[in-house]
Amino acid sequence: MKIFGDEKSGNCLKVKRTADHLGLAYEWVAVDIMRGESRTPEFLTMSPAGQVPVVAWPDGRVLAQSNAIIRYLAAGTGLLPTDPFEQAKVDEWLFWEQYSHEPYVAVCRFQMLYEGRPAEERDDWRVARGESALDFLDAALSARRWLVGEAFTVADIALHAYSHLAHEGGFDLSRRRHLTAWIQRCADVFAGG
Amino acid sequence: MKIFGDEKSGNCLKVKRTADHLGLAYEWVAVDIMRGESRTPEFLTMSPAGQVPVVAWPDGRVLAQSNAIIRYLAAGTGLLPTDPFEQAKVDEWLFWEQYSHEPYVAVCRFQMLYEGRPAEERDDWRVARGESALDFLDAALSARRWLVGEAFTVADIALHAYSHLAHEGGFDLSRRRHLTAWIQRCADVFAGG
Numbered sequence: 511m512k513i514f515g516d517e518k519s520g521n522c523l524k525v526k527r528t529a530d531h532l533g534l535a536y537e538w539v540a541v542d543i544m545r546g547e548s549r550t551p552e553f554l555t556m557s558p559a560g561q562v563p564v565v566a567w568p569d570g571r572v573l574a575q576s577n578a579i580i581r582y583l584a585a586g587t588g589l590l591p592t593d594p595f596e597q598a599k600v601d602e603w604l605f606w607e608q609y610s611h612e613p614y615v616a617v618c619r620f621q622m623l624y625e626g627r628p629a630e631e632r633d634d635w636r637v638a639r640g641e642s643a644l645d646f647l648d649a650a651l652s653a654r655r656w657l658v659g660e661a662f663t664v665a666d667i668a669l670h671a672y673s674h675l676a677h678e679g680g681f682d683l684s685r686r687r688h689l690t691a692w693i694q695r696c697a698d699v700f701a702g703g
Numbered sequence: 704m705k706i707f708g709d710e711k712s713g714n715c716l717k718v719k720r721t722a723d724h725l726g727l728a729y730e731w732v733a734v735d736i737m738r739g740e741s742r743t744p745e746f747l748t749m750s751p752a753g754q755v756p757v758v759a760w761p762d763g764r765v766l767a768q769s770n771a772i773i774r775y776l777a778a779g780t781g782l783l784p785t786d787p788f789e790q791a792k793v794d795e796w797l798f799w800e801q802y803s804h805e806p807y808v809a810v811c812r813f814q815m816l817y818e819g820r821p822a823e824e825r826d827d828w829r830v831a832r833g834e835s836a837l838d839f840l841d842a843a844l845s846a847r848r849w850l851v852g853e854a855f856t857v858a859d860i861a862l863h864a865y866s867h868l869a870h871e872g873g874f875d876l877s878r879r880r881h882l883t884a885w886i887q888r889c890a891d892v893f894a895g896g
Contacts, residue, residue, distance in 0.1 A: 558839070558842070558843070559799060559803070559839065571788060573788075573791055573792070573795060574795055574799075575794065575795045575798040575799060575802075576798075577794070577798050578791050578792075578794035578795040578797075578798050579791075581791070581794060582787065582788070582790075582791035582794070585787055594775065594778055595764060595766075595775070597775075598766055598771050598772075598774070598775035599766070599771075601768065601770070601771035601774060601775070602766060602767055602768045602771040604771075604798070605768040605769075605770050605771050605797070605798070605801055606752065606767075606768055608798055608801050608802045609768075609801045609802070609805070609806070610752070612802070613802070613806065646751070646752065649751070650751070
């Protein structure tokens with residue numbers, strides 16, 4: 511399969527990490543979103559929403575949306591629980607990530623890293639909601655090792671992606687010790703630990 | 704099961720419509736979000752994110768996030784395809800809805816309906832993205848009867864929820880004929896047609 515992605519994007523990183531963790535063979539096709547490479551006619555024909563990441567298979571199937579992709583790749587592996595309700599709890603985190611975490615933590619990072627804004631020029635309301643999201647995650651991790659059940663899942667991969675890059679969006683994780691300990695546990699998994 | 708929801712919320716409507724379509728027995732527990740009823744200590748103990756809809760079962764299980772809930776309720780029924788890749792295409796729409804449609808179409812509606820803002824005082828950037836989302840959906844529906852495969856699925860339920868209420872957010876659907884025809888097809892399904 512081909513993964514079309516931007517390596518600075520946490521959403522793309524989710525797909526890369528899932529594929530690497532599962533030992534899947536893939537070709538990484540670099541797409542520079544700042545140069546409009548996800549909005550070319552060729553790209554839009556493949557994936558009309560014009561966003562990365564996108565995965566394309568040799569038989570013509572194409573799938574967009576980072577969390578849809580990683581959930582699909584994870585099905586039948588240890589990265590997705592077999593119990594339907596535990597799968598739903600993974601989904602609960604995946605949707606929360608896209609609605610209540612990414613639009614604040616990742617967009618603040620985008621404004622600083624891609625657009626060159628200083629931290630003090632981030633949108634106040636985005637900063638406040640990003641801080642709340644990180645606090646919520648820290649609280650959720652106070653009593654558990656992984657987000658769902660007893661094992662590392664794609665919920666951890668999805669939430670780790672922009673949480674471990676939050677400092678690049680001007681967020682300070684140092685006082686969130688449950689969150690930082692979990693980020694380290696995730697890093698250990700990615701390192702093969 | 705109990706569904707905690709606000710009947711004016713499209714996200715809550717998704718759960719009600721899925722449960723009704725499947726003939727599931729439930730108790731609807733009205734939660735007035737404008738009176739803070741999703742932020743009480745009791746509610747937060749049940750569901751820490753403090754959002755509706757939430758579904759609670761007698762055995763103590765609790766599930767939040769509208770799209771996670773409807774996907775879970777739909778598993779094993781005609782509302783979710785059996786093919787794993789078609790399921791992933793449903794997920795692609797569900798995540799797109801929460802990231803690229805709801806924050807614009809539904810939030811503009813919230814500003815007008817709940818906060819009483821006139822249409823001209825909506826956020827310009829939200830309006831522009833909402834218009835784009837509705838155009839995208841209209842284009843996607845130009846060549847298909849339902850969003851995924853050949854059957855009505857939870858992807859249709861999720862996207863219908865705020866699309867058919869878009870006028871309450873100041874959006875004009877009349878020139879989007881594929882979208883309006885599909886909204887009518889969905890309405891026919893809900894009416895038992």
